[in-house]
Amino acid sequence: MSAIRSELVAVLIAVQDEEPLVLTLDQGRNLPSGPLETGHRSLQRGMRLWVEQQTQCHLGHIEQLYTFAEALDATEGPDEPRLIRISYMGLTRLEDAQEGWRGLYEYFPWESWRENGAESLNAEIARALSGWAGRDAARQWRCAETFGLDGQPWNDELVLHRYELLWEAELLPESRNPGVWLVPGRSMPSDRRRILATALARLRAKIRYRPVVFELMPETFTLWQLQRTVEAIAGRPLHKQNFRRLILAQELVEETGEAAVQPQGRPARLYRFRREVIGTRQLMGSKLPIARSA
Amino acid sequence: MSAIRSELVAVLIAVQDEEPLVLTLDQGRNLPSGPLETGHRSLQRGMRLWVEQQTQCHLGHIEQLYTFAEALDATEGPDEPRLIRISYMGLTRLEDAQEGWRGLYEYFPWESWRENGAESLNAEIARALSGWAGRDAARQWRCAETFGLDGQPWNDELVLHRYELLWEAELLPESRNPGVWLVPGRSMPSDRRRILATALARLRAKIRYRPVVFELMPETFTLWQLQRTVEAIAGRPLHKQNFRRLILAQELVEETGEAAVQPQGRPARLYRFRREVIGTRQLMGSKLPIARSA
DNA sequence: CTGATTTATGCTCTCATTGAGCATAATAGG
DNA sequence: CCTATTATGCTCAATGAGAGCATAAATCAG
Numbered sequence: 318m319s320a321i322r323s324e325l326v327a328v329l330i331a332v333q334d335e336e337p338l339v340l341t342l343d344q345g346r347n348l349p350s351g352p353l354e355t356g357h358r359s360l361q362r363g364m365r366l367w368v369e370q371q372t373q374c375h376l377g378h379i380e381q382l383y384t385f386a387e388a389l390d391a392t393e394g395p396d397e398p399r400l401i402r403i404s405y406m407g408l409t410r411l412e413d414a415q416e417g418w419r420g421l422y423e424y425f426p427w428e429s430w431r432e433n434g435a436e437s438l439n440a441e442i443a444r445a446l447s448g449w450a451g452r453d454a455a456r457q458w459r460c461a462e463t464f465g466l467d468g469q470p471w472n473d474e475l476v477l478h479r480y481e482l483l484w485e486a487e488l489l490p491e492s493r494n495p496g497v498w499l500v501p502g503r504s505m506p507s508d509r510r511r512i513l514a515t516a517l518a519r520l521r522a523k524i525r526y527r528p529v530v531f532e533l534m535p536e537t538f539t540l541w542q543l544q545r546t547v548e549a550i551a552g553r554p555l556h557k558q559n560f561r562r563l564i565l566a567q568e569l570v571e572e573t574g575e576a577a578v579q580p581q582g583r584p585a586r587l588y589r590f591r592r593e594v595i596g597t598r599q600l601m602g603s604k605l606p607i608a609r610s611a
Numbered sequence: 612m613s614a615i616r617s618e619l620v621a622v623l624i625a626v627q628d629e630e631p632l633v634l635t636l637d638q639g640r641n642l643p644s645g646p647l648e649t650g651h652r653s654l655q656r657g658m659r660l661w662v663e664q665q666t667q668c669h670l671g672h673i674e675q676l677y678t679f680a681e682a683l684d685a686t687e688g689p690d691e692p693r694l695i696r697i698s699y700m701g702l703t704r705l706e707d708a709q710e711g712w713r714g715l716y717e718y719f720p721w722e723s724w725r726e727n728g729a730e731s732l733n734a735e736i737a738r739a740l741s742g743w744a745g746r747d748a749a750r751q752w753r754c755a756e757t758f759g760l761d762g763q764p765w766n767d768e769l770v771l772h773r774y775e776l777l778w779e780a781e782l783l784p785e786s787r788n789p790g791v792w793l794v795p796g797r798s799m800p801s802d803r804r805r806i807l808a809t810a811l812a813r814l815r816a817k818i819r820y821r822p823v824v825f826e827l828m829p830e831t832f833t834l835w836q837l838q839r840t841v842e843a844i845a846g847r848p849l850h851k852q853n854f855r856r857l858i859l860a861q862e863l864v865e866e867t868g869e870a871a872v873q874p875q876g877r878p879a880r881l882y883r884f885r886r887e888v889i890g891t892r893q894l895m896g897s898k899l900p901i902a903r904s905a
Numbered sequence: 906c907t908g909a910t911t912t913a914t915g916c917t918c919t920c921a922t923t924g925a926g927c928a929t930a931a932t933a934g935g
Numbered sequence: 936c937c938t939a940t941t942a943t944g945c946t947c948a949a950t951g952a953g954a955g956c957a958t959a960a961a962t963c964a965g
Contacts, residue, residue, distance in 0.1 A: 321615065321617050321647065322615075323615050323617075323695060353615065353680070353693075353695075359679075359680060360678065360679070360680045363680075381677060381678065383675060384654065384675065384678040384697050385653075385654070386647070386653060386654045386657075399647075401617060401647075401695065401697075403678050403695075455887070458887065539942090540942085540943095541941085541942080556924070556925075556926095557942090557943095558925085558926080558943080558944085558945090559923075559924070559925080561942090561943075561944095562923090563923090579932080579933095579940095579941075579942095580933085580940095581932080581933065581934095581939080581940050581941065582931080582932060582933080582939085582940040582941025582942065583930065583931040583932050583940080583941050583942045583943080584931075584932060584941085584942080585941075585942055585943090586942085586943090593749075593752065604922090604923075606923075606924075607924090608924095608925095833913090834913085834914090835912085835913080850953070850954075850955095851913090851914095852914080852915085852916090852954085852955080853952075853953070853954080855913090855914075855915095856952095857952090873911095873912075873913095873961080873962095874962080875910080875911050875912065875961075875962055875963085876910085876911040876912025876913070876960080876961060876962075877911080877912050877913045877914080877959065877960040877961045877962095878912085878913080878960075878961060879912075879913055879914090880913085880914090898951095898952075900952075900953075901953090902953095902954095
């Protein structure tokens with residue numbers, strides 16, 4: 318066994334005004350990180366205590382993402398200790414606007430298909446990728462599958478694949494030899510935006526088969542608010558009636574009897590999450606009811 | 612940042628004679644582990660090099676499982692460094708019988724529903740769990756969902772949930788206060804059987820949406836061999852005709868033109884995995900065609 | 906050589922789930 | 936009362952999954 322240094326990295330996610338937010342430091346260029354405290358029972362518990370102490374946020378769901386190793390400054394020699402980063406994702410509710418929270422899609426504008434901008438951005442990316450792929454059939458195939466080109470469907474869970482492909486294609490500022498044209502979007506030094514991509518990928522996958530959305534929702538909510546939150550994470554519009562059908566079929570929520578006050582239209586019923594069924598139930602039949610047009 | 616010790620733990624899995632095997636040490640009571648070597652580019656690559664050097668096995672698929680922290684001997688005081696274990700799962704092909712490989716289901720006999728034994732064992736477990744749950748409705752519900760009782764379906768991916776439930780219910784030798792009756796099965800000291808459970812859970816989940824089975828298969832194979840391998844991992848019998856339909860529909864394999872030599876019956880066609888499509892394709896529509904009876 | 910046995914492969918039929926959109930209900934504002 | 940707006944209910948077609956029958960191609964016992 319070798320002696321190394323270690324730290325915890327936290328990706329804290331909340332949804333506010335139908336927009337996913339992430340807690341950052343240093344003008345949005347860094348993620349919260351801290352030492353692996355001794356005396357904690359487990360990494361997970363240590364993570365929770367540390368985050369809740371630092372941020373006053375209650376974490377509803379915590380999940381280990383990945384453990385990275387990084388060679389320290391090469392000048393220290395090849396046998397010198399290294400740094401291990403254990404990354405976690407945490408979900409929380411945000412009462413009101415607070416310092417440091419930034420829109421997650423500022424870092425991944427190509428991942429948000431809810432408004433019309435993504436279409437043209439992804440078209441530009443497709444052109445740049447096609448230049449990178451050249452006549453290499455394997456590369457072309459990979460681009461098509463990853464970015465949903467050539468008739469392939471867009472798979473929202475491939476966040477990390479897409480990030481890595483853009484990185485390899487030298488289309489990001491943090492690529493090894495960044496090209497002339499770079500994909501727009503806020504960047505982060507080192508591999509931190511990669512950790513962020515891992516978190517989004519995991520969250521999009523998880524939201525389908527475990528009822529973790531509710532950790533991002535207030536105590537009571539309308540089905541429309543729930544849908545908007547899922548859409549915010551999945552990054553694409555859903556079919557309203559079918560979304561209701563699926564949610565109600567799963568019996569994950571119960572009516573409170575109250576109705577929401579709304580400026581317009583028929584008032585919506587308020588629902589509450591049935592915590593009893595949190596165990597092994599999935600959110601929807603593992604398929605999101607994607608809507609064709611926004 | 613604090614100084615800690617770290618090691619890599621490997622769960623190496625192969626399938627031979629329709630039985631999943633895991634590489635163990637120390638009479639099956641330990642898993643291979645080694646130091647985190649300095650000088651490796653990444654954890655993943657370090658893992659691969661180290662394993663292939665030690666075992667002469669080529670690893671087809673590698674996946675990080677989880678990172679655990681363990682307090683070292685308490686006598687060292689609360690501020691002493693701790694041990695971090697980064698666990699990986701690796702899939703490999705096994706040519707012939709080798710030292711140290713043991714049947715995975717020796718450690719989890721309740722997970723294998725391919726033969727008839729599991730039925731009675733799970734009935735015994737259900738009785739023991741019911742004693743533990745008592746009148747606690749939440750516990751009863753959890754047992755039912757996790758072990759497929761009271762009309763709930765058996766979910767083969769809940770390997771880790773089941774292991775943890777048995778651990779909490781004091782039904783394992785490694786539980787805090789082991790009860791009088793213990794679930795049969797080979798055990799491991801400390802939390803190593805837990806790591807094994809994590810690996811099996813991950814593998815069962817992964818096999819559905821990524822074509823990783825092929826890493827466990829020889830170059831060419833019949834659809835029946837493929838099915839038996841999937842069954843070995845999923846731990847339950849599948850519907851033969853529907854399995855073929857799904858595999859062929861995904862266009863993951865192509866005929867070699869050859870036929871397998873068989874002692875009896877019509878010879879089966881040999882297939883080969885189409886590596887071109889490994890990228891983002893899933894194995895089957897994420898659902899296994901479970902057969903009702905064995 | 907013939908028919909029984911065994912395994913592989915092809916195909917159908919039904920039922921459940923999903924995708925899509927029309928229809929109706931309940932509110933606010935003129 | 937009429938219109939705009941949002942919520943909710945419902946239907947219909949297309950697709951996918953579960954189950955089992957039917958046929959094909961080999962071996963083996965007489």
